[in-house]
Amino acid sequence: MSETAANPRRIPDRLSGRGMAALQSWESLLVVVAIAVFVANTLASPYFLDPYSLSDATYNFTERAMIGFAMALLIISGEIDLSVASIIALASTAMGAAAAAGFGIPVLVVVALVVGLVCGAFNGFLVTRLGLPSIVVTIGTLSLFRGIAFIVLGDQAYTSYPSGFSWFGMGYVFWVVTFELVLFVVFAVIYGIVLHKTNFGRQVTVIGNNPTAALFSGIRVARVKFILFLLTGVMSGIAAVCLTARLGSTRPSIALGWELEVVTMVVLGGVNILGGSGTIPGVVLGAMIMGMVTFGLGLLNVPGTVMSIFTGILLIAVIALPIVWRRVRTRMRT
């Protein structure tokens, strides 16, 4: 909160208490939006509040949100990775080739993780060792990684996955709780702890705020950023396992355009696109809102074209609302 910066004439007589700060935070706004979306969906469609429907609805965000957590850290550090969807395509293609060669499920998972790691390392190397801007590097690798998948597969598809493999994409752990949902929660907790409770997370935020100051205060900036690229790569590999298992097949066009959906989720979750701030609970809420809005509109059979307009407006509205609100409030006080 930087009311003082926005309006120098207002001199605060006391710092607002912890509770007040929490109430005014981005996350509480998102909670309100999430509840509003949930209630609106329930009222609008009789089918929304069905355990199986809600379970199906989670597929609208789980895979993308897993990448979103790693992307959040990367964006907070002031970098970005636009090649994540292409890493999915490449990892999925490698898995398909391994499955076609007769390897079992553990090998497939390892293959996807290794491909993710290698792609992440490649991005990280170009950005941190050669000092190239990450947006340029990852736009390049966006074409490169998917290009390799297209060369390997052309207009063909890998479909010979082992029978138990689909569990990663459609299996239930208990009742209607899917494996993907459990994975989503586990990663949310891990990334939340890493960002908010560890030295490493602190360093990520500091780097995003001022990389030069971070460097001079003894943080190994390049190393931290390299690790973050590895993380987005590995998370894309994990998402590739889930998505491939869910589709039961691999085509080079898999997950086309997901990089922007991941970035949208992260930004909606309150991560500053310029780096320096953001929270994991925010990303969780952002992902769930995106998922619920698209699923709710789908239940009403709103055409996808209208839906994308709607999500665009939602994004702008959620970001503009606090800024407008702050302006209005300061105007009322003067």
Add this chain to the structure above:
Amino acid sequence: MKAFRKIVMAAAVSAMAIGAAHAADKTKIALVVKSLGNGFFEAAHEGADEAAKKLGDVQVIYTGPTDTTAEGQIQVLNTLIAQHVDAIAISANDKDAVVPTLKKAMQRGIDVISWDSAVAPAGREMHLNPSSNELIGQTLVKLAQQALPDGKGKIAILSASATATNQNTWIAAMKDQLKDHPDIDLVTTVYGDDLSDKSYREAEGLMKSYPDLKAIVAPTSVGIVAAAQAVEDAGKTGQINVTGLGLPSEMAGHVKTGASKSFALWNPIDLGYAATMIAYQLATDKAEAKDGATIDIGRLGSVKLDSDNEGVMGEPFVFNADNIDKYAKMY
């Protein structure tokens, strides 16, 4: 926590009850297309609505993703499953990727068929093909013959590439048909590789080599346009008729000049109509999708299923000066 679960369960049960009540009113058929905003599929929607009107107690849900991705289609399918639609008729973006989701739909009692672009057999009860190779061959010969003076003369085929599977099958079917038409002389088959300029040059070559050529049959949407253009440019409109398979929007101009008297392709209105008719009968248990079954498709006759549970709607639809304007606007 327990109380919350109870509330959710109660709400879910009541929601399902409402859902069931809805379903009792009307049979809900979802027409899932590759992408929205495509004239071909808008026309199929028109046909589906026509079928719904004829059937009476049917609600058609026309839906699809914004771009032709399997993930987008799966997202749409999940919302349809949640709505407990009675049947899904899909033109698939990816014949394999939608299978797991469609299997889930069938497990939950939804009848699933594919049309236009097929789904792998595991993910659907049956597939509706717009036409068959034999019927296409038959139609092409018929169109060529209709425009020949006295029904006899020399014709040539302008195909895509020499290795194009579809075109070769259709040409073989044509040759089969031609055995019964000794008056029609198929002089040669040339290949334009589905490139406009190469097809154009091949058509020019045909006119030079066979000055008394009466018709060019091009079973490819690129070739037919190039051939019609070549005939017009050579000033042979009226002497040589161009026919084959093509898109109405691309051929409208050449039909107007007279270079092409008629040509054929699938009619998306009929496809949407037939898919809806079949989906309705499967959903209401008036028909069953199995080997050898015959399913009624209203004004279009009936569809007979083969051992792969695939059926054929009928002959390709013929476009001529009378109807070209209507279809040129669609696709």
